[in-house]
Amino acid sequence: MEQIIKQLEDEIKTRFHKESSGHDMYHLKRVLNNAMTIQEKEGGDRLIIAVSAFLHDIHRIIQQETGKFCSPKDSLVQVKEILDKTNLSEVQKTNVLHCIEFHEEYAFSDTGKTVNDIETLVLQDADNLDGIGAIGIGRTFTFGGANKVVMWVPEQPFNRDTFDESEKDHSTIHHFHSKLLKLKDNMNTETAKKMANDRHNFMETFLQEFFDEWEGKK
Numbered sequence: 001m002e003q004i005i006k007q008l009e010d011e012i013k014t015r016f017h018k019e020s021s022g023h024d025m026y027h028l029k030r031v032l033n034n035a036m037t038i039q040e041k042e043g044g045d046r047l048i049i050a051v052s053a054f055l056h057d058i059h060r061i062i063q064q065e066t067g068k069f070c071s072p073k074d075s076l077v078q079v080k081e082i083l084d085k086t087n088l089s090e091v092q093k094t095n096v097l098h099c100i101e102f103h104e105e106y107a108f109s110d111t112g113k114t115v116n117d118i119e120t121l122v123l124q125d126a127d128n129l130d131g132i133g134a135i136g137i138g139r140t141f142t143f144g145g146a147n148k149v150v151m152w153v154p155e156q157p158f159n160r161d162t163f164d165e166s167e168k169d170h171s172t173i174h175h176f177h178s179k180l181l182k183l184k185d186n187m188n189t190e191t192a193k194k195m196a197n198d199r200h201n202f203m204e205t206f207l208q209e210f211f212d213e214w215e216g217k218k
């Protein structure tokens with residue numbers, strides 16, 4: 001497995017080196033780490049999960065290059081090209097493509113969740129864990145900066161109950177409410193739910209501090 005990951009790393013290093021929106025190579029490595037921790041307790045095919053974790057965000061690169069929204073499904077042709085350079089079997093490749101296609105399903109989005117195979121569920125959890133906690137806070141402000149989104153606009157109400165990845169938030173703080181604070185209850189596996197708890201509490205503390213400071217209360 002290490003060998004395939006090394007091969008993939010070389011393959012995608014050049015594609016990801018310019019990424020500055022929070023979906024860089026280290027996001028892929030952290031998601032891989034999260035996924036391996038979860039898989040150890042929850043099971044599932046370790047190789048499929050590892051390869052999927054490492055290739056799951058090619059759609060972000062395409063989006064950055066074209067300037068247009070690109071869904072995970074839209075990225076599958078490019079992912080397949082990379083997979084074809086490995087010695088994975090056709091069945092394994094199909095399974096990886098399936099995980100990647102469905103890694104961004106959220107229970108709180110309009111369409112909800114439609115898959116329930118353990119490999120995709122672990123990938124979803126691993127990816128979502130990297131969106132919350134200290135790393136999540138860092139990433140969401142980095143994403144805001146890269147996309148010229150302001151920190152907070154008090155005059156703009158929170159008006160999005162459902163989350164749509166293609167819609168922009170008014171501010172980075174809005175993004176906590178439209179997505180990040182919902183991720184804890186969106187975890188699929190018991191292992192990820194436990195990991196998400198601490199990360200979620202840390203974000204709550206951060207937001208409390210943010211607003212206290214904004215109001216000059218402390």
Ligand SMILES: [Fe+2]
Pocket residue numbers: 056057059072103104
């Ligand atoms: Fe993604």
Ligand SMILES: [Fe+2]
Pocket residue numbers: 023027031056057127
């Ligand atoms: Fe991701």
